[in-house]
Amino acid sequence: MDMNTLQKDPYNIIITGVGGQGNVTASRMLAGMLVGRGYSVTIGETFGASQRGGSVMSHMRISSHGAWSPQIPKGKVDLVVSLEPSETIKVLSGYGNPETQSLSNDRPIYPVRVIAGDDKYPSMDEIRATIENLTARSFMISATEEALKLGNPIYQNVIMIGAVGGMDLLPVSIDDFREVIGRGMPEDKAAVNVKAYEIGEALVRN
Amino acid sequence: MSNLLDTNEGAHYLYMGNDAIVRGALEGGVSVAAGYPGTPSSEIIEQLARISDRRSLYVEWATNEKIATEIAAAASFAGLRSICTMKQNGVHVASDFLLHLTGTGVRGGMVVVVCEDPGALSSQNEADARYFAKMLEVPLLEPGDFQEAKDMMKWALELSEELKTFVIFRSVTRMSHASGNVVIGELPENEPRAYFQYKGPLLDFLTGPMVTGPGVVAYARTVQQGRLKRAVSLFEQSRFNIYAGPERPELLIITSSACYLYSKEAIHTLNLGDRVGLLKLGTTWPLPEGLVRKHLAAAQKVLVVEEPQDFMEENIKILAADAAGEVGVKTFYGKKSGHVPTSGELNPDIIMNTLKGILGIQYEPVPQEYATKAFQSMFKSPGRELTFCPGCPHRASFLSLHNALALDNRDGFVCGDVGCYGIGVLPAGFSTVKTNFSMGSGLGLATGFGKLTKFGMNQPVVAVCGDSTFFHAVMPALVDAVHHQSDVTLVVLDNSGTAMTGFQPHPGLAVDAMGETAPSIDIEAVCRAIGADVASSDPFDVERTEKTLLGMLKKKGAKVVILRQICALSPEKRGKKKYQMSVREDVCIGENCGCNRMCTRILRCPGIYWDTARKVSRIDEVICAGCGVCASVCPSGAIQKAEVA
Incomplete structure (x- = not known):
């Protein structure tokens, strides 16, 4: 991976999931790594009522030339990072194109209408097939399961970011992550996060 | 975020729009800030409060927006610089006081920061507070990106103090809650003393009492209108009004705020840089008339892109009518003509559609085959109705x-x-x-x-x-x-x-x-x-x-x-379960129970779901917050709660 150039400018990422999963934290971590490398990053997000159990998205634009629209145009996403499997499909169907790649966490969060029995959640096979049909390359990893092995589901987002690093699409490395995580955290806590990043990286490389 | 107080001038940071506003207020020497929480404005007061001890600030969450405005005005009367913050509907709460504040004007710079929510992403309305600027006869500023959010906030405080009127600074969700790189400026040494002078004569609002009333209103309004005239002359030269594009564009877009970024993106994506001109206004009331006239004269077709209402469009049309002899007759496109939606949030795709319609060009973002399968896939992902958080x-x-x-x-x-x-x-x-x-x-x-x-x-x-x-x-x-x-x-x-x-x-x-x-x-x-x-x-x-x-x-x-009962997301509760919940599969009678799945069909908590294979309810350990409420709705006592030590 060439650590000094972007594959495209702007390079467009959508991080998606369900309100409460930590979309914002994930986008901040990744953005922090890229800003540390000297890139301009624009992120578009929504907070507040729209987060309560709803689908959420962070639109991220990475560029060498300043601010872009905080909303990515339709069909222009390069990478979809989804903290919830079925949400990957929603984003791909609006913003994907034949070259789009995706990374999904395989742990479903059932919408309340599914819980109540008023709606159906697709099978994992159907989700996988749909994602593959809409992407040039896709990964589905067990980020939540791996996080639970580390003792807390909150590490799932770091595992996902590690996996993004492992996909070799962006000019970032684990050292950039170490720097970002080290800024606001005691050493022992940062170490678990670095471990989570490594796990994510390994999940897509193996 | 500690870098809000960084003194390393010229350093660049990723700031959320609201952080940029905070940094701008600090660079502009703010001393007092008050607000009432409301998405997307809340982080401004939060951040200022967090650093208040290190900058000698007074920051408060006021009981409501009107009081927040009064707190800020008192500081201004005593010679300090102040801001008050609110979401769009907050201005309606504060407006009674603001209406009277234009009667006296202010002393220290005072900025009313309004963060609007076009599309009502987290609101019950998409009110356009810009009309208040025109109605109250005060200047209105709108940043077009994150750097401007900082720079313009600093300038807004200076402008207010220079003109002696409060200034409305208007942001939107896609600015306040979006993030971008910002180069920071100098933080001033800030140790102002507060003192309210009132011994001067009546109607001398710099040294006398701050009062309005019968008999002085006409005079006060004349003074305020004089301030607006001075604002126009300053705005003509403002670096926040920028033009990019050909000298004589086929189409002139006039825009402001986040719509600037959408318009720029649309022009870039459609590769229209040599045909379409983009005039981004940062000073949207009063309009910089000379500048707008100059650009109107250079184009025959004019498109106004803004959200949520047609505030600029109307004002520009009035200006164009007055200047018709000089700039010629224009064809206007916008909300009135039906080329721009009159409700909801805009985005680059909407502007691209508008441009396609006006210029008669073709553009498809993805090949037809992909578009078809993307459309068919859309329905495979179930919708997500809003719900209360687990443990709410x-x-x-x-x-x-x-x-x-x-x-x-x-x-x-x-x-x-x-x-x-x-x-x-x-x-x-x-x-x-x-x-x-x-x-x-x-x-x-x-x-x-x-x-x-x-x-x-x-x-x-x-x-x-x-x-x-x-x-x-x-x-x-x-x-x-x-x-x-x-x-x-x-x-x-x-x-x-x-x-x-x-x-x-x-x-x-x-x-x-x-x-x-x-x-x-x-x-x-x-x-x-x-x-x-x-x-x-x-x-x-x-x-x-x-x-x-x-x-x-x-x-x-x-x-x-x-x-x-404390909110499940509160810092003291988050991540701590009171109860470890479980379902005793031998007790849950499943669909044979007369309750007809009370736990999932009725309660609808994200932390408990129906296992369709085993026909029993189950707890999702990752999601459950351990509040124990589901145990009280299960008639057969299958849902168990065990206190977490």
Whole structure:
């Protein structure tokens, strides 16, 4: 991976999931790594009522030339990072194109209408097939399961970011992550996060 | 974020728009800041409060937006620079005071920061507060990116002080809650002294009393209009008004705010840089007339891109009509012509469609084959209806309200209010909420309904409000209800903070915005002092809560039930389970139980789901917050709770 150039400018990422999963934290971590490398990053997000159990998205634009629209145009996403499997499909169907790649966490969060029995959640096979049909390359990893092995589901987002690093699409490395995580955290806590990043990286490389 | 106080001038950081506004206010020498929480404005006061001790600031979460504005104005009268912050509808609350403030003007720079929410992503309206600038005759500034958000905020404070009028600084969700790189400037040494001079003559607003009244209004308005004229001449030269494009564009786009970034993106994506000109205005009221005239003269077709209403479009058309002799007759495109949507949020795709229509060009973002399969795939992902968080006390409160109203059996209903509990209108809140308007309107409406008994209305009426909303606007309604003996039950959903916007403290808590100990105002004591019949309960005690509510519904007069339980997302509760929940599969009778899946079909908590293969309910360990409420709805006792040590 060439650590000094972007594959495209702007390079467009959508991080998606369900309100409460930590979309914002994930986008901040990744953005922090890229800003540390000297890139301009624009992120578009929504907070507040729209987060309560709803689908959420962070639109991220990475560029060498300043601010872009905080909303990515339709069909222009390069990478979809989804903290919830079925949400990957929603984003791909609006913003994907034949070259789009995706990374999904395989742990479903059932919408309340599914819980109540008023709606159906697709099978994992159907989700996988749909994602593959809409992407040039896709990964589905067990980020939540791996996080639970580390003792807390909150590490799932770091595992996902590690996996993004492992996909070799962006000019970032684990050292950039170490720097970002080290800024606001005691050493022992940062170490678990670095471990989570490594796990994510390994999940897509193996 | 500690880098908000970085003195390393020229360093660049990724700032959320609201952080950029904070940094700009600090660079502009702000001393006092007050606001009322509201998405997307809340982080401005939060961040300023967090650093208040290191910058010698006074920062408060005011009881409501009008008071926030008054706090900021007092600082300005005493010679300090100040800001007040609010979301779009907050301006309507503050406007009575602001209307009068244009009568005196200000002394220290004072900026009213309004963060709007086009598309109502987290609002019950998409009000366009820019009209206040025109109505009140004050300058309006709108940043077009993150760097500008910082630079313009600093300038807004300077401009206000120079012109001696408050200035409206308007942001939107896609600016306030978006993030981008910002190069920071110098932080001034800031040790101002506050002193209110009033010994000068009447009508000398720099040294005399700050008063307006009969006989002086016409004079005061003339003075204010003079300030606006000076604003126009400053705006003509402003670096926040930028043009990019050919000298004589085929189409001129005039835009502001986040729409600038959308328009820029649309021009880039459609590769129209040599055909379309883009005039981005940062000073949108009063308009920089000379500059706009100059650009109008260079193009025959003009498109105005803005959200949510056609504020600029109308003002530019008036300007173009006045200058028709000089600039010629223009063809305008925008909301009036139907080329730009008149409601909802805009985005680059909408602008691209507009440009395609006007210029007759073709553009498809993806090949047709991909578009077709993308469209077909869309429905494979189930929709997500809004719901209360796992462990949210509101789910339990609404369950008891629903049950009490059903047992009472007189078609009772709930008047909702502004907060997460607005979700009470959806199945997540058992569809109990039947009206929902502005802050405090729940009890106001309920009080009105409660007086309709003389017209034969026998339906019990309940109003709900949160603890912060109680102080903001519910107290006057409670006075009204008690004084007029309205038959109404107010349920205060007290979750110990302004939860939806991120746990800002309010007067009911023993802490203020800056983290200092503050006298807390006891909601229960206030309600009793006003004269209401008051009871309280823990909503997680479903049985007792239901009984308390049912008892109150049957009583006459104004009653208050306080349901107290801390928000599941609050910093002190988050990630800590009170109970470890489990389902005993040998006890759950599944679909043979007469309850018909009470736990999942009715309760609809994200933490418990129906295992379709095993035909029993199951707890999702990752999602469950351990509140224990589901155990109280299971008639067979299959859902077990074990206290976590």
